[in-house]
Amino acid sequence: MAELMTIARPYAEAIFAVAKEESKLDAWSETLTNLSAIVSDEAMQAFMANPEASDEQISDVFKAVLKGSQDKELDNLLSVMFENKRLQALTFVSELFENMKAEEEKKVRATVISARAATVEQKKKLSAALNAKFDAEVEINYEEDSSLIAGIKIIVGDWAIDGSALSQLNKLGAAIAQ
Structure with missing residues (x-):
């Protein structure tokens, strides 16, 4: 997975530069x-992995789905x-x-994982705190994980805070073991 992310980065950066220059961020996003x-479709993955499927057949599937796109940059991306x-x-x-795109638009995506569903009041406070911390509009995806026992984990890109009881118990156990 990390290898594919590394491979994808230059493509994403190039597309982003083109999309930004042409003011087509939303179109490229779609x-x-x-x-x-x-x-990601299982049938397509099987088709692409099939040794009997020619490169031309696979290429034709993408062209058919894009219905003869007139976008030169898109054609170039897919060709390369x-x-x-x-x-x-x-x-x-x-x-x-x-x-x-989110960074350009000063929007940040966050994932908040808690042991129990957050209340409306807790969501408001957390949203305000994250908006202030990142100086951006933070879109929060809430998840529940009862194995955390109590507390929350907050993940925003590479930044994370683990304030769960499970994490604290694991740290305590590691400290005692030393």
């Missing part, structure tokens, strides 16, 4: 989401990724592009 869905056998990285290209 296109990359669609391409990601195609590549196809020639280098990197179509599997399209999902990561889409993910990285979305992260760059």
Whole structure:
């Protein structure tokens, strides 16, 4: 997975630069989401892995889905990724592009994992705190994980805080073991 992310980064950066220059961030976002869905489809993965499927047949499927797109940059992207056998990285290209787009638009995505569902009041306070911390509009995805026992984990990109009881108990256990 990390290898595909590394492969995807230059593609995402190049597409982002083109999309930004042409003021087509939303259009590219939609296109990359669609391409990601195609590549992620189990039937498509099986078709692409099938040794009997020719490169031309695989290419034709993408062209058919895009319905003869007139976008030269999109054609170039698919051609280069196809020639280098990197179509599997399209999902990561889409993910990285979305992260760059969110950063450009001063939007941040966060995941909050808690042992129990957060109340409306807790969500308001957390949203205000994260908006202030990142000086951006923070879109929060809430998840529940009862194994945390209590507390929360907050993940924003590479930044994370683990304030769960499970984490504290694990740290205590490690300290006692030393």
